[in-house]
Amino acid sequence: MLILLTLSLAEAKKPKAPPPLPVNAWGREEGMKADCFYPADYEKLADGERRLARQTAIEAMTQQWRGTRPDAKARKAGGADDLSMIDDGVLMEESVVEGLETTMLGRPELIEQVSRANLEQCKTYMKGGSLDAWKGWLVPVASKLTAGDCNSPLIDTMFDYLEITRPWYRSVTICKGDRVHINATLKDRYRVTDKGEWITVEGVPGEKAIGADYPCNIEGCMVGMLVGRFTGDDGVETTFPIGADYTLTASSNGKLSWTINDTTWYDNKYFKSAAFEDRVALTVEPAE
Numbered sequence: 426m427l428i429l430l431t432l433s434l435a436e437a438k439k440p441k442a443p444p445p446l447p448v449n450a451w452g453r454e455e456g457m458k459a460d461c462f463y464p465a466d467y468e469k470l471a472d473g474e475r476r477l478a479r480q481t482a483i484e485a486m487t488q489q490w491r492g493t494r495p496d497a498k499a500r501k502a503g504g505a506d507d508l509s510m511i512d513d514g515v516l517m518e519e520s521v522v523e524g525l526e527t528t529m530l531g532r533p534e535l536i537e538q539v540s541r542a543n544l545e546q547c548k549t550y551m552k553g554g555s556l557d558a559w560k561g562w563l564v565p566v567a568s569k570l571t572a573g574d575c576n577s578p579l580i581d582t583m584f585d586y587l588e589i590t591r592p593w594y595r596s597v598t599i600c601k602g603d604r605v606h607i608n609a610t611l612k613d614r615y616r617v618t619d620k621g622e623w624i625t626v627e628g629v630p631g632e633k634a635i636g637a638d639y640p641c642n643i644e645g646c647m648v649g650m651l652v653g654r655f656t657g658d659d660g661v662e663t664t665f666p667i668g669a670d671y672t673l674t675a676s677s678n679g680k681l682s683w684t685i686n687d688t689t690w691y692d693n694k695y696f697k698s699a700a701f702e703d704r705v706a707l708t709v710e711p712a713e
């Protein structure tokens with residue numbers, strides 16, 4: 426009883442306001458010659474509703490861009506079978522519409538920003554702006570949305586035998602934020618000088634790599650050790666010690682390479698017994 430009373434009081438005090446803007450629906454404001462699609466307030470929706478709202482938005486936008494928007498009023502008047510088209514004068518290039526539609530279907534979260542920006546374009550046009558301006562906005566949208574995308578995150582586990590006779594090699598593409606776990610066998614031995622001691626991927630014990638000739642000379646990088654390099658798409662290179670176990674978090678999209686921390690690769694040899702030759706096995710996998 427108390428709640429009802431409070432509500433009706435609030436109702437009575439409300440000043441006369443313009444009608445609220447449409448939400449997740451077609452509508453128009455004063456001065457617009459035809460309707461635009463007003464997207465939902467996506468952030469306020471639960472997951473399922475949000476997906477549905479995106480679906481509604483992409484359908485509405487693509488129909489309007491293609492010039493095939495059924496006239497809601499005409500449908501109401503003539504029944505559900507009346508699919509007469511509304512002529513709001515909008516018609517975009519089909520290849521542009523299709524390209525953008527495909528991009529948004531692949532990444533539905535993009536529908537949100539496109540539908541908001543598209544509303545602004547639509548309103549400007551409906552208030553007397555030129556269709557060319559709207560077209561000019563639409564053309565580069567798909568490529569702008571996908572610029573900087575990384576299409577090859579590390580998803581699968583990769584196995585590789587470590588080559589010890591060449592500098593930086595391999596180029597594993599990883600995406601910003603990927604966590605990559607690199608693991609190498611410790612039982613397999615090799616040496617990095619002609620008569621040197623047999624070592625593992627942890628390098629020569631106690632022998633720090635000092636000097637610019639070494640691929641990795643930062644703290645923790647030993648001579649003969651397995652070391653890594655991450656080259657970001659921004660061109661920034663980072664080297665780091667791997668040894669038997671390392672987890673890298675990619676600070677940008679880029680490529681991962683590795684090598685033995687050495688200055689001369691021709692004299693490196695794997696340990697060989699009568700029957701077997703050692704070979705370090707590498708595993709590169711997405712980290713948990």
Ligand SMILES: [Ca+2]
Pocket residue numbers: 617618687688689690691692693
């Ligand atoms: Ca060497």
